[in-house]
Amino acid sequence: MLGLYKGIGSPMMGLTFINAIVFGVQGNAMRRLGEDTPLNQFLAGAAAGAIQCVICCPMELAKTRMQLQGTGEKKSSSRKVYKNSLDCLARIYQREGLRGVNRGMVTTLIRETPGFGVYFLAYDLLTRSLGCEPEDPYMIPKLLFAGGMSGIASWLSTYPVDVIKSRLQADGVGGKYQYSSIMDCTRKSIQREGWRVFTRGLTSTLLRAFPVNAATFATVTLFLLYVRPDEGSKDCEAAPASHQAPLQQQQAQKSSL
Numbered sequence: 001m002l003g004l005y006k007g008i009g010s011p012m013m014g015l016t017f018i019n020a021i022v023f024g025v026q027g028n029a030m031r032r033l034g035e036d037t038p039l040n041q042f043l044a045g046a047a048a049g050a051i052q053c054v055i056c057c058p059m060e061l062a063k064t065r066m067q068l069q070g071t072g073e074k075k076s077s078s079r080k081v082y083k084n085s086l087d088c089l090a091r092i093y094q095r096e097g098l099r100g101v102n103r104g105m106v107t108t109l110i111r112e113t114p115g116f117g118v119y120f121l122a123y124d125l126l127t128r129s130l131g132c133e134p135e136d137p138y139m140i141p142k143l144l145f146a147g148g149m150s151g152i153a154s155w156l157s158t159y160p161v162d163v164i165k166s167r168l169q170a171d172g173v174g175g176k177y178q179y180s181s182i183m184d185c186t187r188k189s190i191q192r193e194g195w196r197v198f199t200r201g202l203t204s205t206l207l208r209a210f211p212v213n214a215a216t217f218a219t220v221t222l223f224l225l226y227v228r229p230d231e232g233s234k235d236c237e238a239a240p241a242s243h244q245a246p247l248q249q250q251q252a253q254k255s256s257l
């Protein structure tokens with residue numbers, strides 16, 4: 001049973017910092033962009049997604065290596081090498097330097113930059129269309145639903161890249177390297193397993209994404225409402241009605257973040 005929790009240390013340590021970076025960067029980016037438009041919601045989210053990769057990539061590398069520890073083909077690799085996630089990253093750094101610790105960084109950036117853009121855009125559009133007002137008795141269920149669906153939309157939008165990223169970060173466990181590049185990994189994966197390879201693990205990812213992101217977005221939104229009651233939860237002024245496109249006119253309502 002404990003095997004199901006292999007590698008949990010890394011995301012537990014990393015997600016606190018990642019969420020702090022994500023919501024801090026997104027809020028500041030929205031203030032700098034000035035107008036609360038769907039495009040700016042996407043851009044601010046994408047900026048946050050790109051910046052948090054600095055932590056996300058090594059965190060997921062450690063998680064992947066801890067989960068695969070003891071599964072290698074060679075006897076020497078099957079014994080427990082890493083004591084914990086930090087020890088895992090330290091040993092990778094000793095062996096392979098910064099390049100080793102940042103293995104999978106390019107695919108992580110390709111996944112997270114648009115992924116977080118979709119994440120925040122979906123949440124903004126859903127909370128506006130559901131009418132998440134502080135006086136609404138159903139505000140919390142609406143926030144939970146919007147957050148969960150935003151997490152699902154985000155993972156669906158870039159999941160194929162996650163499959164490749166995970167394979168690149170797992171490459172070499174057991175002493176055998178299979179891939180020479182992102183394209184090589186993509187080509188070999190399709191050749192061996194067909195296009196369905198890009199849906200492997202998708203169900204479990206989506207089952208996890210809904211509750212995690214429902215809780216994350218609802219908590220952040222309610223916290224911001226609590227600490228900034230007079231501002232509502234608005235970070236920046238909506239585009240002036242005269243300049244708003246039809247979609248934006250429907251969104252004169254406040255953003256939820």
Ligand SMILES: NC(=[NH2+])NCCC[C@H](N)C(=O)O
Binds near residue numbers: 154156158209213
């Ligand atoms: N790669 C993504 N789709 N990221 C957006 C969702 C991020 C969120 N912290 C999660 O772990 O679900």
